Amino acid sequence: MIPKDATTTELTRDVAIIGAGPSGLTAAYRLQQAGHTVAVIEARERVGGRTWSNHINGAFLEIGGQWVSPDQTALISLISELGLKTFSRYRDGENLYRDPNGTMHRYTGDMFPANEKTQQEMVRLIEKLDALAAEIGAQQPWAHPKARELDTISFHHWLRTQSDDEEACNNIGLFIAGGMLTKPAHAFSALQAVLMAASAGSFSNLVDEDFILDKRVVGGMQSVSLTLAQKVGAENIILGHPARVLRWQEPGEYPVRVEAEAFSEDGVASPADNVIVRAKYVVVAVPPNLYSRVHFVPALDRRQHQMHQHQSLGLVIKVHAVYPTPFWRDKGLSGTCFAANNLVQEIYDNTNYDPQTDQEESRGTLVGFVSDEAADKMFTISAEERKARILDSMAQMLGRKRKTPSCTTNLTGAPRSGPAGHMLLATIWVVCTGMVLISSPRLGRFTGHALILLLMATSM
Numbered sequence: 001m002i003p004k005d006a007t008t009t010e011l012t013r014d015v016a017i018i019g020a021g022p023s024g025l026t027a028a029y030r031l032q033q034a035g036h037t038v039a040v041i042e043a044r045e046r047v048g049g050r051t052w053s054n055h056i057n058g059a060f061l062e063i064g065g066q067w068v069s070p071d072q073t074a075l076i077s078l079i080s081e082l083g084l085k086t087f088s089r090y091r092d093g094e095n096l097y098r099d100p101n102g103t104m105h106r107y108t109g110d111m112f113p114a115n116e117k118t119q120q121e122m123v124r125l126i127e128k129l130d131a132l133a134a135e136i137g138a139q140q141p142w143a144h145p146k147a148r149e150l151d152t153i154s155f156h157h158w159l160r161t162q163s164d165d166e167e168a169c170n171n172i173g174l175f176i177a178g179g180m181l182t183k184p185a186h187a188f189s190a191l192q193a194v195l196m197a198a199s200a201g202s203f204s205n206l207v208d209e210d211f212i213l214d215k216r217v218v219g220g221m222q223s224v225s226l227t228l229a230q231k232v233g234a235e236n237i238i239l240g241h242p243a244r245v246l247r248w249q250e251p252g253e254y255p256v257r258v259e260a261e262a263f264s265e266d267g268v269a270s271p272a273d274n275v276i277v278r279a280k281y282v283v284v285a286v287p288p289n290l291y292s293r294v295h296f297v298p299a300l301d302r303r304q305h306q307m308h309q310h311q312s313l314g315l316v317i318k319v320h321a322v323y324p325t326p327f328w329r330d331k332g333l334s335g336t337c338f339a340a341n342n343l344v345q346e347i348y349d350n351t352n353y354d355p356q357t358d359q360e361e362s363r364g365t366l367v368g369f370v371s372d373e374a375a376d377k378m379f380t381i382s383a384e385e386r387k388a389r390i391l392d393s394m395a396q397m398l399g400r401k402r403k404t405p406s407c408t409t410n411l412t413g414a415p416r417s418g419p420a421g422h423m424l425l426a427t428i429w430v431v432c433t434g435m436v437l438i439s440s441p442r443l444g445r446f447t448g449h450a451l452i453l454l455l456m457a458t459s460m
Helices: 022-033 073-081 116-136 147-151 155-162 166-181 190-199 222-232 288-293 302-310 372-378 383-398
Strands: 009-018 038-041 053-056 059-062 086-088 094-098 104-107 215-217 243-247 256-260 275-285 295-297 314-323 333-338 346-349 364-371 407-409 414-416 434-438 452-456
Touching (some): 009 022, 009 256, 022 038, 022 275, 073 222, 116 155, 116 190, 166 190, 314 383, 333 383, 346 383, 364 372, 364 383, 372 383
Parallel strands (some): 009 038, 009 275, 094 333
Antiparallel strands (some): 053 059, 086 215, 094 104, 243 256, 256 275, 314 414, 434 452
């Protein structure tokens, strides 16, 4: 417990919000619009959560979640409301596919240029998963008669009960295992794969990179959080203060007490700057792996606590490589590359737009992803060797010039509890009393499952 002393700041608000990522700040903004006072408590010394942009060696890079897909209507509406602009991912030219034998293929269209049998199997598996996603849906997958059957078999093994074509199974697995959950296909169930597809509208949407990786925000996705923070007001956002204790059934008009410690990202504690926020309600808007860092009083329901413990994280390394020009375009290439058996399984043209001019930058940027077990192995070697191996893997698809970028970054990796690449704001529901856990299963690359936990002691 953080004791209140003469130097501890104590605030009183209608709602306390833990987490200054896009979900937490959207909650704060909407609550203010509805006439409520808020205090947002954030452990980091910046806003944005898993969305983070930075200039490295003069290059602007989006280190966190970045893409917007057409079905993310709430996010698209918010971007417009905030006066921000988007631009389309570059996709002109031919894509590249590296088959299991290491042969490179140039292609256009939606289907990898595998042999005819493999293509037919991929189409059949996609149709099967589309049908299951439509049948089971994203709202209550656990209630469907097929739920237990699909939840007791890994996605890896389920695919192989449906097809004996290994290349087809690996390619289909890539879209969810490597591309979305960033964990190996044997580490999650077929039901979770179906839920992921249902949350995106269909499995067909997940395999369509032109849909799922459609647009980016000019100035970076973090600008959504930065703009929201300006509207919420700096006086209502407490940075560098991880919430340590959450008491949510205290007596009196303000039954919520959040005790936040002044603790820098460098590990420096400043007890004199601790903060206590008293509120009527609290919203916890952080990934589930961070719940255990908050001591709940009274404790959460045993089953809910167990569920949080059992939610595993994926692992992904997101790599940026910056060049004087986007040289791949001169070769008639889009910059999009796939290789299910490669260290780097996906590559995309990630060239930026200048927010000052709304024009594309002259330098070219590629972004690649190393996921799940491959990413885990990269942490057993030195940073220099990791960089060399990753760049070599990308050069296998795009040529030797790929190995000599003017800037590379984010070769360290990050744990992830959810899909990588695009961001979907979780929905805030208003309930009268009790405890409600609200989750959106498709939050995007590097945003993780920013589950929203509403602990409400009285009606609002």
